[in-house]
Amino acid sequence: MAKSKSLGPDTMGTRFYKWLDERLALSTMAGFLSKKTVPQHKHSHWYYWGGITLTFLIVQFITGILLLIYYKPGPDAFESVRFITYELEFGWFIRGLHHWSANLMLLALFIHMFSVFFMRAYRRPREFGWWTGVLLLLITLGFAFSGYLLPFDELSYFATKIGLDVAESLPLIGPALAAIARGGTDVTYLTIQRFFTLHIIVLPLIILGILTIHLVLILKHGNASPPSEEAKPKNKRKEIKFFWDFFVKDITMWLLALNFLILVTILFPPQLGSPADPLAPAPEGIHPEWYFMSQYQFLKIFGNILPGAIGEFISIGLMACALLLWAIVPLIDNTGKAGKRAKAATYIGLLSIVILVVLTAWAYLAI
C-alpha cells in the first residue's frame, strides 16, 4: 500500500503505482482492506483456524504439483510412488508433506468448522459462508479418499474397495455408481486413472471456485462475534485492524502450522506397503484413516444390528440425514437471538462432537 499523498516530485515507484492504480483500482481495494477490522475478545484465537486450513491447502497444491512431476497413474502407480519415497532425493519429504498436510488440513478444518458453529457464525447474513464451508468439507474428504488410492499399495487398495462397496449398497443407483467409479468390477489401474483425474483436476477446480466464494463472503461480512460479545453495547466491543495488526498474528500462526507440519513429516515420514494384490486377503486390523473412522464404526454397528443390505442402507441414510441436518442449522437457529431455536442448535453441535468422538474412539478400541 503505497501512500497516495507524496511530498515533492513523484518517484519512479509512485509513478508506477499511479499507473497501475488507474487501471486496477488498487487504492479502492487497499482502502477497503485497510478499513477491515477483526473483533477482539477472549475467543478471538479461534479466528486463526480458517487461515491455518488454507495454509495446508496451499501446501497441498504446491507439494501435489511437485508429486505430479514423478507420479505415474495407471499400472506404474505403485512403482512411481516407491521411487519417489525411497530413491529420489527428498522425495520422502515432498510426499510426506503432502500426506501430513492432508491430515492436518482436515484436522484444522474440523476445528474451524466447530469454532464457527459455536460462534453462531452461520446466522444471518452468513448462511452462505456456512453452506460453502460444508461443501469445502465434502470436497476435502473427496480429495482424501481419491488421493488415498493413488500409491496403490495394499492399504489403499482395500480402503478404496471398501469405500466403493459401501456406495454399491445404495439402492437403485448404488451398483451403477460403484461401477462408474471403479471402471470395472474390481479396483484396478483404471480406477487409479479415474481417481487421479478427480484428485488432480476436477476437485482442485471445484475447491478453488467454492473457496473463492467462501473467502469473498468473509471479506464482505467480516468475522462473526460470539453471542456473548454481540450482547455487549457497541462501545464496549473491541476491534483490531486486519492490516497489519491481525494479519501479522495470522502469518505467525501459518508459520507455526508450517513448522509443525515439517516437524511431523521429518519425524514420521509415510511409508509404502506391499503392492496391491487383488487376490491377497485383507491384512489384519485394516481400518480407514481417522477422519473416516466414525462413519466406519457407524456402519459396523448397524451391520451387526441389521445384517445385510438393509442395515447398510439405513446407516447410510442416517448419515446423510445427519449431514443434511448439519447443513440446515442456519435455517433452524434463524431468529438471531437466544431462545429455543438457538438451544436446539447448541444441542446439535454438542451431540455431533460427542457422537464423532465416541464413534472414533470406539472404532480404534475395536481394531
Next chain:
Amino acid sequence: MPDKTKKTVSTDPGNREDKVNVTRRKFIRAGMGAAGVAYAAALGYPVYRYLADPAEKAAAQAAETEKELVGADTLPQGSAMIFRFGGQPALLIHHEDGSWVSFSAVCTHLACTVEFQKKEKRIHCACHGGTYDMYTGKNISGPPPKPLTPFKVEVLDGKVKIARA
C-alpha cells in the same frame, strides 16, 4: 507492526533515544528479512534437490568412457547403426571398403540426431540440412560449425568396443 515501536518513540525532538530506536527498528527489519530468506532457502533446497536429482543421476551415468556393443561385429558393410553412448546417441558405420568409424550422432549445430546416407555418401542432418564427411565426420556444408566428435572403434570377436578418443 507499527504499534510496538510507537510507544518507544520519544516526544522530545533531537533525543538521542530516537536515533537509537530508528537504528534498532532497521536492525529488527533486517533481521526479520534475513530470517525470511533463510527460511525460504531451507525449504527451497529440498525442492531443488527433488527436481534436480534425475538430471544429476543421468549425468553421472553419462560419464561412461567405454562401451561394448555385443554382436555389432556382424553389421553388414555399407550400413550403420545408432546406439546410446554416455547418455547420447552415437553412430557406428561399417563402410563398403571394410573400414569402421564411429562418431557422436549429435549434430554440432543444434543437437538433432544425424543420419548415415549410403547413397549420398555422407552423414546428413535433416533439421537444417547440415552434412558431414562419412569417413572423418568433418562438417562439409550447411550450418554445423564443428566436426562430429569421433570415437575409437575396436572390432573384436562377437562385439565392437567403442571408446572416447
